[in-house]
Structure formats: structure tokens, C-alpha cells
Amino acid sequence: MTYNLIIIGCQMNRADSERLSFYLENIGFKYKDNFLKADLVILVTCGVKQAAEDRAYGLINRIKKDNKKAIIVVTGCLSDRPDVRARVKKDVKLFFNISDLINLNKYLKPYFPRIKKFSQQKIENYLDINTKKTSNFSALVPIGNGCNNFCSYCVVPYARGREIYRPAEDILKDIKTLIRDGYKEINLIAQNVNSYKSEKVDFPKLLKMIDDLEGDFWLRFSSSHPKDVSSSLIKVLKNGRHICEHFHLAVQSGDNDILKLMNRKYKVEKYKKIVSGIRRALDYKNGFSASITTDIIVGFPGETKKNFLNTVKLFKEIKFDLAYISKYSPRHGTLSATMDDNVSLNEKKIREAALNKMLRKTALENNKQYLDQEVEVLVEGFTRKGQLFGRTRTAKIVRISLERNFKKIKKEELIGKFVKIKISKVFEFELHGELIKEKSKVIAILGPTASGKTSLAVELAHKLKGEIISADSRQVYRGMDIGTGKDLSEYRHKGVNIPYHLIDVANPKTIFSLAKYQKLAFKAIDEVLKRGNLPILVGGSGLYLEAVIDNYNLSSVKTSFSKREEYENLSLKELQSKIKKINNKFFNNINNSDLQNKRRLARYLEVLLQEKDFAPKKNDSKYNFLVLGLNPEREIVKEKIYNRLIKRIEEEGMIEEVERLKKEGVSFRRLESFGLEYKFVAYFLQKKINYQQLINNLFTAICQFSKRQMSWFRRWEKQGRKIVWLKNKEEANKEIISFIK
Numbered sequence: 001m002t003y004n005l006i007i008i009g010c011q012m013n014r015a016d017s018e019r020l021s022f023y024l025e026n027i028g029f030k031y032k033d034n035f036l037k038a039d040l041v042i043l044v045t046c047g048v049k050q051a052a053e054d055r056a057y058g059l060i061n062r063i064k065k066d067n068k069k070a071i072i073v074v075t076g077c078l079s080d081r082p083d084v085r086a087r088v089k090k091d092v093k094l095f096f097n098i099s100d101l102i103n104l105n106k107y108l109k110p111y112f113p114r115i116k117k118f119s120q121q122k123i124e125n126y127l128d129i130n131t132k133k134t135s136n137f138s139a140l141v142p143i144g145n146g147c148n149n150f151c152s153y154c155v156v157p158y159a160r161g162r163e164i165y166r167p168a169e170d171i172l173k174d175i176k177t178l179i180r181d182g183y184k185e186i187n188l189i190a191q192n193v194n195s196y197k198s199e200k201v202d203f204p205k206l207l208k209m210i211d212d213l214e215g216d217f218w219l220r221f222s223s224s225h226p227k228d229v230s231s232s233l234i235k236v237l238k239n240g241r242h243i244c245e246h247f248h249l250a251v252q253s254g255d256n257d258i259l260k261l262m263n264r265k266y267k268v269e270k271y272k273k274i275v276s277g278i279r280r281a282l283d284y285k286n287g288f289s290a291s292i293t294t295d296i297i298v299g300f301p302g303e304t305k306k307n308f309l310n311t312v313k314l315f316k317e318i319k320f321d322l323a324y325i326s327k328y329s330p331r332h333g334t335l336s337a338t339m340d341d342n343v344s345l346n347e348k349k350i351r352e353a354a355l356n357k358m359l360r361k362t363a364l365e366n367n368k369q370y371l372d373q374e375v376e377v378l379v380e381g382f383t384r385k386g387q388l389f390g391r392t393r394t395a396k397i398v399r400i401s402l403e404r405n406f407k408k409i410k411k412e413e414l415i416g417k418f419v420k421i422k423i424s425k426v427f428e429f430e431l432h433g434e435l436i437k438e439k440s441k442v443i444a445i446l447g448p449t450a451s452g453k454t455s456l457a458v459e460l461a462h463k464l465k466g467e468i469i470s471a472d473s474r475q476v477y478r479g480m481d482i483g484t485g486k487d488l489s490e491y492r493h494k495g496v497n498i499p500y501h502l503i504d505v506a507n508p509k510t511i512f513s514l515a516k517y518q519k520l521a522f523k524a525i526d527e528v529l530k531r532g533n534l535p536i537l538v539g540g541s542g543l544y545l546e547a548v549i550d551n552y553n554l555s556s557v558k559t560s561f562s563k564r565e566e567y568e569n570l571s572l573k574e575l576q577s578k579i580k581k582i583n584n585k586f587f588n589n590i591n592n593s594d595l596q597n598k599r600r601l602a603r604y605l606e607v608l609l610q611e612k613d614f615a616p617k618k619n620d621s622k623y624n625f626l627v628l629g630l631n632p633e634r635e636i637v638k639e640k641i642y643n644r645l646i647k648r649i650e651e652e653g654m655i656e657e658v659e660r661l662k663k664e665g666v667s668f669r670r671l672e673s674f675g676l677e678y679k680f681v682a683y684f685l686q687k688k689i690n691y692q693q694l695i696n697n698l699f700t701a702i703c704q705f706s707k708r709q710m711s712w713f714r715r716w717e718k719q720g721r722k723i724v725w726l727k728n729k730e731e732a733n734k735e736i737i738s739f740i741k
Helices: 011-026 050-066 082-088 098-108 156-160 168-180 203-211 231-239 256-262 268-282 305-318 345-370 453-464 514-530 542-549 561-568 572-582 584-588 598-610 634-652 654-663 668-673 676-685 691-718 729-740
Strands: 002-007 040-045 071-076 138-142 185-189 218-222 246-248 291-298 322-327 374-382 388-391 397-401 418-426 431-435 441-446 466-470 534-539 624-629
Touching (some): 011 138, 011 185, 040 050, 071 098, 138 168, 168 185, 168 203, 203 218, 291 305, 291 345, 305 345, 322 345, 345 418, 397 418, 441 729, 453 534, 453 729, 514 534, 514 542, 534 542, 542 691, 634 654, 634 691, 654 668, 654 676
Parallel strands (some): 185 218, 441 534
Antiparallel strands (some): 374 418, 388 397, 418 431
């Protein structure tokens, strides 16, 4: 007994076919790749468009002609339509609703007597049936079935019934299994995915629960209805780690009168507001603007040229990346089928062409942002011409070329993998690019103060033949040991000294610039790599880490100590005002942490006075970084901060260290500019605060600093930097071993 499935239409039909395959093979069938030679042919039909319906009729005729012995079965949207059944009843042996899949073996028994009983237990809904996945890297996960909206043109509520949703725990269980099995892309699907509701879990909560799962995967979902896009969903999109920056939101028409006739339950104004919110949440999280796609029907009954021009206007405003534009065709049993289909086919074609012309223009304009940029792509397979292709997080199709350096690579091995592609050409609906040569691998470990970064780095360096490059903006200075936590004895593990770099490389009386740090860090990494060792970048200074990992193009303006002192004497408000006056755009892009940091503002002012239009830019990263993050519970960190502070002051001699630095010529003003321990001890030595105030104020300041560090890392993450937050050392080992391999 052999079977073949012919799938017409949406992702839900594809997901249904995976359950069908599992079911059929469970009851004794074997798959046959040629439907003209299979014993059983099941058509998973679509009734949304007339073209899809006509295709089903054509396939049935061909099967009956060229595979006369085949048992033809129809499921999907057309299976319950009386007119369809009447038209093909001579050729089709069985019609069944997909929700009745569990009973299919009974229906097939008369034609296949050797059929077995379905063995899977505990099935309450057909979505509980297991699947035979058609992909080993991208999974469709139905979270429900059916529709309650009754749009006047749509057959889905009649074909699939009312909305039924799966329990959240079942969905999460499935997805955890997929992640464990190495799936790289999870696609949540339903007729109206964001209408999901199961007990106390709605779609935003479900999406967050999935997004919070650990693993290296992308998360997508479709299709969404505008009426169910909530502020809570927008918030989840904004804070999401795995959620892709692509949102498909069907609008169907840009005219309120037509939307009312369609029974869409929203107005154009609301749709535009929703899209604006989605873009604010998703734009540039991975370095590019979010991709917004939609569905449109032209020539709906009663659509005048004026109505259509409002759709044109919406296209101009939204600038869609892609739109699936359909000419209206009446669907049997729907409300719109009773309306006067008064727009001629020719006029529908004209309107369709007009929107497609505009779409090609906006899509090309949107795609220009990718030119000469690096993008992460999930490789999906081969084009008909044998060229590799994949998609970006923003759902852009990318055709992939391999340079001469990659001729030895087996193309098949790249399918299902994330790869870096340099985009060389852009078109309306696809990008072309070349596989980037693999860069040298570098580990980075970050986290707030007192999170245990150094001890973890040292242990890993001992295991993996690594060397540590410090990313601490104060440990670069000689003589600043106790206040910076520069315990060099830490760099020894099980009797072995671990090499370290960029500690004690500058005099505290001089200014050590970010550009100088970046240059020395690149040099240190290159030297470590030449020795065949693993560079491990470690620290909590966000600006230092970003400068190296994101390879920022920094200003070449040299630092003047006297000018810097002059600027640092200004108040925060004065510094902010001067920067804003010189370059308002630059000022608006300064993050909150820097806005409260006089040293950073002084440097910005110094640069802008010589380079008025300066804007820091990211270059291609020089290395392939695995960025690991530590973020212990705040109460644990606060306790460590307090105990460490008392020890530094009462046992290790932090006050004496600051006194020594002062005697060596480091001014109180300079000491105060270093912040935290040096600032408050300097205040104490100048009798501006007493001993108890030193303890209390410094403890509060360090805790606030720790919180700002985490805010910095979270902001960086939202901008697209992937950070793997660790729960324990075992997890760190696992991530690094996987990365190195």
C-alpha cells in the first residue's frame, strides 16, 4: 500500500500533511514520490482562491486519466463543499474533514483491507497526532485551528469550523523537543495565530514563554489579524530574543468602506497605528528595519476607483516589503458571494498591476539597506538552477554564491545551518550574496560587577588553552589595583598561570582613549591567535566590549588632557546642551547611561568640536564572537558587592591606595573622574563625606552601576547582538565546545 500527498495552499495545509503522513505510515502505508504511481492519493485542498480550486479539479482529472487504479481522497477547505463533491463525485472515493483524521483508517478500510488500526493513544484533537517532519531544521507548529471572524469573502470558518486552541503546555513540550533535536526555525501557525487563548495564556504570554526558552533558534508566527494585535504583543516583540523581525499582517483593503463590507472589524487608521508600533518594536534589532508584509484583495464587490486609490495611498505610506495581491473571486457559501461582483476582470487586473508596480518600487527601496552588509541567513535548499538559497531574520530570500575559497565545501552540508552572507546585489524580492569566509573564533564573557566573570574565564582558559584579554576600563591603569578588583592572583588555576592582556598598560595621570583600547585589543587577540590559543575577552565595560566585538569605526581626534579637564568641569546639563547644539542627531542617539557619564560626554564634546558630523559606525566584525553573559540574582550580587566593599576598605587598604595615588601626582579631580571607589574615597580624604557615608554612598553607587551595566547589555542585545546568558559553568562548556566545533 503506497500513498502520495498533494498539498495546495497555506502553511496550515502543509502542517496537516505532516500529520497525515505520520498517520498513514502508522496504519501501514509507504510513501511514493510519484502521485501517478501511488495506490492512495490525498489532495489537501485550498478554497481561498478560485485558482487553487481550479488546480484541484485539474489534478483530479489527471490522476483519473493516468493512474486509474488510484483511490483519490479529498480533504482541506474543499472537502465539505456540496458543489465540489457533486462535481468530482465520480472520481473521488472519499471526502473527509481534517479534524476527523483519527477515523481515516475506518473510511479507508473498504479500499485497503490490510489497513492497521492507528496506534497512537490519548488523542483529543487531531492536532495531538504526531507528525512526520518534512524538514529537519524548520518546523511548523500549529497552535490551533479554525476561525471565528467570518470575513465576508472567506471560506475558512465554514471549512475548518470555530477556533480551537491547543494547551500551552502541549505546545511548549513540542517546541522543547524540536529545540533539543536541533531545529533552527520554529513557525507558530493558526488561521488567526494572535487570537490564541488557552485558559490564562493568551498569545503574547505564549510567545514570551517560547521566546524565553534557551537555544539557538529563530521564532516566527503567522497569520495575524489586526484586531488582535495588542500593546502586550508589541512589548513581547520589543523584548524578544528569538523573535524574527518580520510581521505578516493582512490588511485586505486600504479603504474603510470596503473593510466594513469585508467585515474586517478595524479601520485603516488603526492598521497604520499597529504597523507603526510593530516597527518601533522590531526596527534595527538585528541591524535592519523590520519587514512588513500583507495580503490585499482588489476588485471586491462595490470597490470604486476612489476606494482603490485609498489602497494605493496605504501602499505609499506603509511601504510594504511584500504583498500577496489577489483578484477577488466569489467563494461558495460566503456572504460576499451574494453581493454583486461588479468590478470587471479587466479592471481587477489593472488594479492588481498598479499595486504590483508600486510594491516592486518600495520593496527595492527597502532592500537597498542590505547592500554590502553582512546578514545571517538560514540556508533552506537549492533553487531550480542548483544555487543555494535561504532567508534572513526579516524573511528576505537570499541566493548564495560560494567564492573560490569554498569550492571544497559540500553545498548540501550548509542546508539547515546559519551562515554569514555578504550581500552584493539587491532586487525587488530577493538578495544575492556570497558566503563569508569563516573568521577566527573568539570568546567574550560579560556581566555586571561581582558576577564572577574573571573566575569563569580563568577556569575556561585553563581547560581550553586560552588567554584572557581584559575589557575593564579602569584595570588598564597601573597602581589602581584594589579599587578595580585587580587581583592578579586570580589568573592562576590549579598551579598554572593563565596569560592575561590589557591590564596595567596606562598611567592614571594620562587619558587612555577607547580608540587606543580597541587598537591594543585587536593586537592582543591577533597575537593570541598566532600562538594557536583561544582569545577570551572578559569584562563589564560595555563600551570597550562593543568597540571590539562590533568593530566600531572610532574617531581619530586625539585627546587633550587640559581640554578634557575643562569639559569635565562642566555640569552634566551644560555638557548635554553643548553636544545637542553641535549635533542634535548625535545627541538623540546617546544612551541613558552615557547621558549621565561626564567622562563620556566630555569625550563626545571633544570629538564633535573637531568633527561636527561624527557618527560612530559599525564595520564588519573582525572575528567570529561567541558572547556569553553572566547575570546572577540581584540580591546575591548585592551581597557580594557589600562584602567585597567592606573587605577592600577594612582589610585590603583601598583608602591607602587612593592616598598613594594622590602622592604620586594623580589629582583629586582626576581620581573623582574614575568614579565609584576612587570618587568616593577621594571625597572622604577631602572630608566631603564621613566614613559611614563613604560605605553607604559607595555601596549604593556600585549597586546602581551594576544595574546600569545590565541595562547596557540588554540594550545591546535588543540592537541585534546575540548574548548567551549562562546558568552554570557546565552550560558555558557546552556552548564553547559547540562553537569551536
